[in-house]
Amino acid sequence: MAAEETLSSTEYITHHLTHLTVGHGFWSFHVDTLFMSTLLGLLTLGLIYSVSRTSTAGVPGKGQAFVELVVEFIDTSVKEVFHLDRSFLAPLALTIFMWVFMMNAMDLLPLDLPGKIAGLFGLGHWRVVPTADANTTFAMSLTVLGVVLFYSFKAKGAGGFIHELFTAPFGANPVLWIPNFVLNLVELLSKPVSLAMRLFGNMYAGELVFMLIALLGAGFFHLTVGSTVGFFGQIAMGAAWAIFHILIITLQAYIFMVLTVVYSAMATEHH
Amino acid sequence: MEHLPLIAQVQAYTAIALGLIIGLGAIGACIGIGIMGSKFLESAARQPELIPTLQGRMFLLAGLIDAAFLIGVALAMFFAFANPLLAKFG
Numbered sequence: 001m002a003a004e005e006t007l008s009s010t011e012y013i014t015h016h017l018t019h020l021t022v023g024h025g026f027w028s029f030h031v032d033t034l035f036m037s038t039l040l041g042l043l044t045l046g047l048i049y050s051v052s053r054t055s056t057a058g059v060p061g062k063g064q065a066f067v068e069l070v071v072e073f074i075d076t077s078v079k080e081v082f083h084l085d086r087s088f089l090a091p092l093a094l095t096i097f098m099w100v101f102m103m104n105a106m107d108l109l110p111l112d113l114p115g116k117i118a119g120l121f122g123l124g125h126w127r128v129v130p131t132a133d134a135n136t137t138f139a140m141s142l143t144v145l146g147v148v149l150f151y152s153f154k155a156k157g158a159g160g161f162i163h164e165l166f167t168a169p170f171g172a173n174p175v176l177w178i179p180n181f182v183l184n185l186v187e188l189l190s191k192p193v194s195l196a197m198r199l200f201g202n203m204y205a206g207e208l209v210f211m212l213i214a215l216l217g218a219g220f221f222h223l224t225v226g227s228t229v230g231f232f233g234q235i236a237m238g239a240a241w242a243i244f245h246i247l248i249i250t251l252q253a254y255i256f257m258v259l260t261v262v263y264s265a266m267a268t269e270h271h
Numbered sequence: 272m273e274h275l276p277l278i279a280q281v282q283a284y285t286a287i288a289l290g291l292i293i294g295l296g297a298i299g300a301c302i303g304i305g306i307m308g309s310k311f312l313e314s315a316a317r318q319p320e321l322i323p324t325l326q327g328r329m330f331l332l333a334g335l336i337d338a339a340f341l342i343g344v345a346l347a348m349f350f351a352f353a354n355p356l357l358a359k360f361g
Contacts, residue, residue, distance in 0.1 A: 013352050194338065201342035208348045255334040
């Protein structure tokens with residue numbers, strides 16, 4: 001953002017809401033989302049991996065204690081709900097939890113900072129929160145749908161799954177096949193949609209509130225009573241919203257993880 | 272500029288719609304959280320040893336209850352700043 005140009009508030013917000021896009025139409029790629037999500041994934045998993053390499057059986061260091069805490073927490077959560085072999089699901093849950101948490105946590109960075117850094121590289125836009133992009137959340141939730149279908153087929157067999165698709169919950173009478181199928185389809189499709197939209201909505205709204213708070217202090221350099229009040233209001237409200245947002249970030253990551261596990265567990269139940 | 276009254280109309284209706292989305296969503300979310308919170312307090316008073324378990328579940332439910340409301344807020348914000356209904360006017 002050049003120092004000479006002045007933006008209206010709408011332009012400021014729409015500028016901050018634009019992704020760095022390559023291509024157009026269906027083939028547009030949000031380069032900033034792709035880069036940030038990959039970077040954060042490698043960082044998070046790389047950290048856990050490096051801690052696992054240097055773990056000792058004796059007195060643990062802080063890093064090891066933290067990772068053990070998280071792993072045990074995830075394992076307990078998975079064990080409560082899922083009763084088959086959890087050697088695939090628990091690591092998946094750990095990945096989801098840590099990765100979504102790190103991606104969400106990018107929302108706590110100062111609002112104009114990523115744009116300034118991207119400006120140094122000559123890029124016009126940079127949105128740091130990958131989960132505020134519906135593409136990320138839908139990609140993850142569609143993968144979760146794939147996992148749920150995998151467990152359905154694994155627990156019931158292909159034939160059993162199709163049978164249950166047409167006969168649960170109302171009954172095996174051929175008249176009821178269509179209602180059963182419609183209901184099961186709605187249930188199956190509503191899971192990834194709600195999962196994705198919940199995370200996206202929370203993160204998008206959070207980012208937007210940060211932008212609106214940033215606009216409060218925008219008039220500071222004109223030094224009127226209103227703008228000075230706005231400046232201190234921005235600090236206070238920004239701090240309050242950031243603190244509240246820490247809770248939201250953790251909660252949404254936890255919810256995504258728990259729902260993945262719960263949906264997988266529900267998929268292995270027989271009717 | 273001949274479309275100005277029409278643009279104004281679209282924006283006016285959009286503004287009213289945004290108010291309804293956020294307001295009605297807030298009513299539902301707050302009443303839901305209130306009911307859930309009161310049940311939690313009741314059960315916590317009845318069985319204090321279950322408070323840690325129930326608290327974890329309570330936060331999970333709070334996230335789920337808020338979901339639809341926040342999706343509504345996100346959509347409302349989208350319409351507030353990048354109204355696709357105005358795209359017809361170029």
